[in-house]
Amino acid sequence: MLNFSRWAVAAILLPLVIGIVCAIPSFLPDAAVQRLPGFMQTRVNLGLDLSGGSHLLLEASTQDVAKQRLANMEEQVRTELRRGTPRIAIGDISSRDGKLSFMVRDPSQVDAAVERIRPLTQGAGLTGQRDFNVEVVNSSTIVITPTDAGIDNAVKSAMEVATEVIRKRIDEMGTREPTIQQQGGNRIVVQVPGLQNPKALKDLLGQTAKLEFKLVDTSANPSDVAQGRAPVGSEVLPYPNNPSGIPAIAVKRQVMVSGEDLTDATQGYDQSNQAIVNIRFNGSGGRKFGQVTSQNVNRPFAIILDGTVLSAPNINEPILGGSAQISGSFTVESANQLAIALRSGKLPVALTVVEERTVGPQLGADSIRAGLLASVIAVAAVAGFMFVSYGRFGMYANLAVAINVLVILGVMGMLGATLTLPGIAGFVLTIGTAVDANVLIYERIREERRRGRGVVQAIEFGYKEASRTIFEANVTHAIAGGIMLALGSGPVKGFAIVLLIGIATSVFTAVTFTRLLASRWLRAKRPTEIHI
Amino acid sequence: MKLLKLVPDNTNIGFVKLRHWAFALTALLTLLAVGATIHRGLNLGVDFVGGLMIEAKFQQPAELDRVRTTIDRLGVGDGSLQQFGDPKTVQIRLPLPEEGGAGAANAIVEKARKALSAEFPGVAFSRYDTVSGKVSGELIQNGVLAVMLAVIGIAIFSWFRYEWQFGVSTFVAIMHDVLMTLGFFAITQLEFDLNIVAAVLTIVGYSINDKMVIDDRIRENMRKYRKMDMKALIDLSVNETLPRTVMTSVTIMLALGALLLFGGHVLRGFTAAMMLGIVVGTYSSVYVSSSLLITLGLSPQVGEKKASKTNIAAQAERMGPRDDGARP
Numbered sequence: 025m026l027n028f029s030r031w032a033v034a035a036i037l038l039p040l041v042i043g044i045v046c047a048i049p050s051f052l053p054d055a056a057v058q059r060l061p062g063f064m065q066t067r068v069n070l071g072l073d074l075s076g077g078s079h080l081l082l083e084a085s086t087q088d089v090a091k092q093r094l095a096n097m098e099e100q101v102r103t104e105l106r107r108g109t110p111r112i113a114i115g116d117i118s119s120r121d122g123k124l125s126f127m128v129r130d131p132s133q134v135d136a137a138v139e140r141i142r143p144l145t146q147g148a149g150l151t152g153q154r155d156f157n158v159e160v161v162n163s164s165t166i167v168i169t170p171t172d173a174g175i176d177n178a179v180k181s182a183m184e185v186a187t188e189v190i191r192k193r194i195d196e197m198g199t200r201e202p203t204i205q206q207q208g209g210n211r212i213v214v215q216v217p218g219l220q221n222p223k224a225l226k227d228l229l230g231q232t233a234k235l236e237f238k239l240v241d242t243s244a245n246p247s248d249v250a251q252g253r254a255p256v257g258s259e260v261l262p263y264p265n266n267p268s269g270i271p272a273i274a275v276k277r278q279v280m281v282s283g284e285d286l287t288d289a290t291q292g293y294d295q296s297n298q299a300i301v302n303i304r305f306n307g308s309g310g311r312k313f314g315q316v317t318s319q320n321v322n323r324p325f326a327i328i329l330d331g332t333v334l335s336a337p338n339i340n341e342p343i344l345g346g347s348a349q350i351s352g353s354f355t356v357e358s359a360n361q362l363a364i365a366l367r368s369g370k371l372p373v374a375l376t377v378v379e380e381r382t383v384g385p386q387l388g389a390d391s392i393r394a395g396l397l398a399s400v401i402a403v404a405a406v407a408g409f410m411f412v413s414y415g416r417f418g419m420y421a422n423l424a425v426a427i428n429v430l431v432i433l434g435v436m437g438m439l440g441a442t443l444t445l446p447g448i449a450g451f452v453l454t455i456g457t458a459v460d461a462n463v464l465i466y467e468r469i470r471e472e473r474r475r476g477r478g479v480v481q482a483i484e485f486g487y488k489e490a491s492r493t494i495f496e497a498n499v500t501h502a503i504a505g506g507i508m509l510a511l512g513s514g515p516v517k518g519f520a521i522v523l524l525i526g527i528a529t530s531v532f533t534a535v536t537f538t539r540l541l542a543s544r545w546l547r548a549k550r551p552t553e554i555h556i
Numbered sequence: 557m558k559l560l561k562l563v564p565d566n567t568n569i570g571f572v573k574l575r576h577w578a579f580a581l582t583a584l585l586t587l588l589a590v591g592a593t594i595h596r597g598l599n600l601g602v603d604f605v606g607g608l609m610i611e612a613k614f615q616q617p618a619e620l621d622r623v624r625t626t627i628d629r630l631g632v633g634d635g636s637l638q639q640f641g642d643p644k645t646v647q648i649r650l651p652l653p654e655e656g657g658a659g660a661a662n663a664i665v666e667k668a669r670k671a672l673s674a675e676f677p678g679v680a681f682s683r684y685d686t687v688s689g690k691v692s693g694e695l696i697q698n699g700v701l702a703v704m705l706a707v708i709g710i711a712i713f714s715w716f717r718y719e720w721q722f723g724v725s726t727f728v729a730i731m732h733d734v735l736m737t738l739g740f741f742a743i744t745q746l747e748f749d750l751n752i753v754a755a756v757l758t759i760v761g762y763s764i765n766d767k768m769v770i771d772d773r774i775r776e777n778m779r780k781y782r783k784m785d786m787k788a789l790i791d792l793s794v795n796e797t798l799p800r801t802v803m804t805s806v807t808i809m810l811a812l813g814a815l816l817l818f819g820g821h822v823l824r825g826f827t828a829a830m831m832l833g834i835v836v837g838t839y840s841s842v843y844v845s846s847s848l849l850i851t852l853g854l855s856p857q858v859g860e861k862k863a864s865k866t867n868i869a870a871q872a873e874r875m876g877p878r879d880d881g882a883r884p
Contacts, residue, residue, distance in 0.1 A: 073822070081691065083690075222684075223662050223665075223666065226662055227662070376688075377661070377686070377688075378687075378688040378690055378691045379686065379687050379688060379691045380661075380684065380685065380686040380687075381683075381684070381685045381686075382683065382684040382685075383682065383683050384680065384681060384682040384683060386613075386680065386682055387611070387613075387682035387683055387822075390820060391820050391822055394818060394819050394820030395819060395820065395823075397818045397819075398814045398815045398817075398818040398819035398820075399814075401814040401817075401818055402810065402811040402812075402814035402815065405810040405811070405813075405814060406807050406810050406811055409560075409806065409807060409810060410807070412559065412560045413559060413560045413561070413562075413803065414559065415559050445820075445822055445823060446751055446754055446823070446826065448819075448823075449815060449819070449823055449826055449827070449830075452811050452812070452814065452815050452819075453758065453808070453811065453812070453830070455811050456804075456807050456808035456810070456811035456812065457762070457765070457804075457808065459804075459807050460765070460800075460804045460807070460808075463800050463803045463804050463807070464769065464800055467797075467799045467800040467803065470565075470799070471796065474565060474566075489776075492772065493768070493769055493772045493773075496717070496768050496772055497764075497765040497768040497769055497772075498765075499713070500710050500713055500714070500761070500764045500765065500768055501761045501762075501764065501765050503706065503709045503710055503713060504706045504709075504710065504757055504758075504760050504761035504764065505761065507702050507705050507706045507709060507757070508702060508706070508754065508757050511698050511701055511702040511705070512698070512702060512750075512753070512754065512757075513695060513698060513750065514750055515750045515751050515754055516699075516702070516750055516751075516753055516754040516757070519754040519758070520754070520757075523758070523761070555559055556559070
């Protein structure tokens, strides 16, 4: 038990050396790390509570996605049956309870109608699963129900697009190293280190940025509009800045051009030095815009963002150049934000912030300083106590703890794990528990000495008997740590990572490594009495 | 050099003898803790009830009354103030607006910032948390689930590994630790947040560690002294491991003490919970779980049966160089 072959010594020391080497980058400044070889580039990341920054959890409403899909389907069905040939006359389409239903006027056309609708409902997936079911009820009513698989697919693809859009928007803000991750079915985590005030970020992410240009319905009666009634083919939209005083306006349902046809958007100023957004259309968008504006000179059109009218300028002359201005009482900041949002495309689904955590850089720096100080004092106090209790063997344990701390950092660096404030607490606690293994061993050696065993035998026996106990105790401890890691969120997770790594490394350093030290000493000195 | 020994050699304290008194006291304290938790409730942080938290750092020690009136004047709901340790730092908690989502929460934060900056020039805002009711519900659920799973998982482990009595006694002792910690938070009204869940889980981990060491020694002694009376055997085992129990508690207390004094205010609640947990966990190892084994009817014969019918490893161990003349 106390004899180590050369190979065994190498096998013990090698992982420790690797661990320590991997800890080095975490202590170096950025510039120095870049000059290191590739495998040493990873280091311990500081959590937002230490570096300062913002953590946002955004949630998309799945109902919203389902509703939009249903609205799209309704539009498609109407177009197909009313515009296609032969024309099939249908009644009003109702979209209650999340399904579409409508009557076919001529019962003999029901089968034909179903035939025409079916191709619209084919899922795009390889499984050939439909994303809508089509049934005929009461021989003349067709009911279209979205399938769960269809909704799931739609949510999934909407979330993928949303994640991309958010990434683009945050990159445009020029912030440093943001983390953007999808979480669960309908959530996105955004972490931006070093961000002082997340208000701008939240405003930016809160915008769907669905831009539409529609003609204003000038035939509408202002008192009807005020009550929310619009002529056929038009709709009433909110218009908070309406110069007429009524906070609403009637616009034609048909979209002239939409945000999908944009190639660029930048913040600028108009003649009166008001902040505006300059936009540029792509080829087809520019043609459409030119065509509509040519046909509607001297009539107003509405610029609509996320269902609200920003402004409704007059078309003074055909706008043929493929570019336009969006005005609407912007500040420079909000115009800039809108430009970013438009450049990165619209979000396929509205997102709401359900959780936000922001830590100022000052508090982060204070926490690091306090954490370091506490760790140093904890190590010193524990080390001193171990030395006065176990003498030489206490120093072995202390050396093991020192190496252990470095190895934990090294392992965290290798994994690119994140160190949080609770993680520092985990560190301090690991220091406390790591020596527990040594305490178990040394107390056992003391006991065996009292029972009259010789020096070598007592040490051998102490390590052997205590190892089993240490193993059992650490397995159960690891169970608790594993559950924390699996179920915990935020701070609990940060703590669990350090705890688990600490359990694994401390068994190795406290048991195997100190045994190596003890055996070397025994063989060199061959003591007949030990102070322990 | 004379080495420090906190527990003298051959200490022999009759722990088992005191078990009825200990049980009564433990039951009483646990009931008090549960009663306090139910009656006073926990001071749940925004993590668990949802809401808005702004941490403000003032240049001078904060005048809580003035801060409170400043916040009350805003008319953004019932605010509450909290301080721990640092007189210059105040946490302001506000309810989340029911309507308007992120925009409305933003507006409240802005309003509060402006009002406080005007009233107290030089104030800095070091932290904001906003947690919606939906997320906070999930956080509670996960927290409770994590603690329950940890306790049950560990009890099952020690049941499979040893006899069922060990599983039950460990389970009871750990539940005691968890309930006492909750009671502590109910009585002190320290804020109970996600960090504290981590602390509770760590207490569970530490406490189990402690019990495993004693249980392991009891098992070892059960094989060694097959004829010994169970009460004497448990006393012997607890006494034999006592130096280690004390040493380890002291080292962890030293480490936690450093954290409490120098680790900054964010971790203060966490550290306080941990320190209490170490005391409670150590107590329950000695007085609850070990003594409970007798009540549950553990005897060396029970251990014998299980060892012989189960694994070969246990038998192999028994055949090892155990009985080699080193008697006390």
